[in-house]
Amino acid sequence: MLTLQAIHDAAARLRGQVLETPCVESRTLSQIVGAQVFLKFENLQFTASFKERGACNRLAQLSPEERARGVVAMSAGNHAQGVAYHAQRLGVRAVIVMPRFTPGVKVERTRGFGAEVVLHGDTLEEARQHAYQLAEQQGLTFVHPYDDEAIAAGQGTLALEMLRAQPDLDTLVISVGGGGLIAGVATAAKALKPGITVVGVQTQRFPSMVNAVLGTHHPMGTATIAEGIAVGTPGKMTQEVVARLVDELLLVDEGDIEQAVLMLLEIEKTLVEGAGAAGLAALVRHPARFAGKKVGLVLSGGNIDPLLLAAIIERGMVRSGRLARIQVSARDVPGVLAQITATVAAAGANIEEVHHQRAFTMLAAQNVEIDLVLQTRGKAHVEEVLAALRAAGMQAATH
Incomplete structure (x- = not known):
């Protein structure tokens, strides 16, 4: 089971391997949304995402035999880069399976970290099945993007840092895809501070965790600007943690996320991808829910396509x-x-x-x-x- 001790152990492993990112108040955003807003700048990690934490924690626990054979992961985004970068640092062979439609810039960046990239399938599911096949054929260890306790424990280390930097936080607002981040954060935060409120945020186009935990039947879309949390099926382990520890799940729409990306760019001068801006989008969409609270937001990643960013800026100027x-x-x-x-x-x-x-x-x-x-x-x-x-x-x- 995912425990506070596992997250403390992960923090010890990660010391010096990943950045302890700043967690500071944004006075301007606080004035705009009517809550005291603290930002955790995970977009400053070397691969511009919190995903490094889980990847590094998982890879650090490989046995000598597993290290010698190598690892395989399936990802079209930040998990791929986190696994590739830390595998390279640790001298472990990494094979990353990506769907064929993955933007060239992501493929090249992952190759740049020394990984062997295999393009397979038109969907994430086809790519995942191929990754499992490679794991079996070549004896590689499969590194799951979220449904793995070592991954979730690694992600949870950022909650330890947030509460150390800002012990007065009473609410954490966390974007949810497969649930690895919120499972780790909720486990750490609730153990350290039982009265803290943990709120998950999904897009209206990919409400998979909301449907799974609340039993709703919101329709699933096909595309979102928050592609980092566009997960069709949440993790089994993460779903159990969310059902047990997360106080509320909220949905935001595409316009809310666009606005949040632009606010962070203009006000904080920081570049955040759609998934990383979902927490702020929830504060903009539901201000009454957070009025007067001390809210911690995780800017979970900064890997946004430049053309998408250009479109968001232009549309924001029109609005x-x-x-x-x-x-x-x-x-x-x-x-x-x-x-x-x-x-x-x-x-x-x-x-x-x-x-x-x-x-x-x-x-x-x-x-x-x-x-x-x-x-x-x-x-x-x-x-x-x-x-x-x-x-x-x-x-x-x-x-």
Whole structure:
């Protein structure tokens, strides 16, 4: 059984092998959500994720025979890099099975840590079955991403660090995929501080632990920006721990996670992947639930695809009004475009895109329709730009 002693033993093994990451208050986020928010920066680990802790603890306990034969793991993400990096450090052969669709950057990064990467199957399940086959054929030890007590004990070491740094924490909000992190955290936290509240967070698209523990039948989706917690079936061991020790499970949607990623980037100047921002997303979605509490959040990883990050930033700018699309219609006479752009410039907005429409419009033939994408200071500034265009005799509205 997963115990506090096992987590203390893991902490002793990990000393000097993984980073003891900072756990500090974010005053700005605290003001925004109405709770005292403390952030545990696991995105600062060498492979940018807490997954190193469990991987290192599991590998450190291999017998000499197991070490000589090597390990195999199945993962498309952070677990792969954690196993590969610590196997390389310990001089252990590591084979990582990844689905064929895994982004090239993740494959190369895992290879960069010295692992042998095998691309197999179109789904995580197919990749997992192949990993089990390799384990049997080559005598490799299978390192499970979450359903393993040594893995969960390793992940639980970050709770020891959080409560040592911030003993007054009364609530921990933890993202949940397969459940390795929350099983370790809940075991450590409840043993050290029985009155502490542990809250798990899943996405509405992958509510597998919620369904398993609460007996609900929320539909399962196919994709989420929090791919690190997109797990179809939770672990058996982890599910038992969650049912016994976790006080509440909450769901957040994609928009909440996008907003949380952007808040952490803008306010804390820290890059967090979707799964790592799920805890903050829960505070944004359910502020009344956490009002006045001292809440610990784990920024569990920072491995986000740059194109996804670019899309999140741009969409966030649209939501806040700093990127706005407006439509202007005016008489189609020489110089009208120059007049429009001059009016926009005088109002202090910057033009990012212009689309000048003659044929595809329902306006009278002598009129022209112009779509503009503007960089502004926010929604109030957009209204100022529209007012300036109307004052210049044009029709203007957001589009």
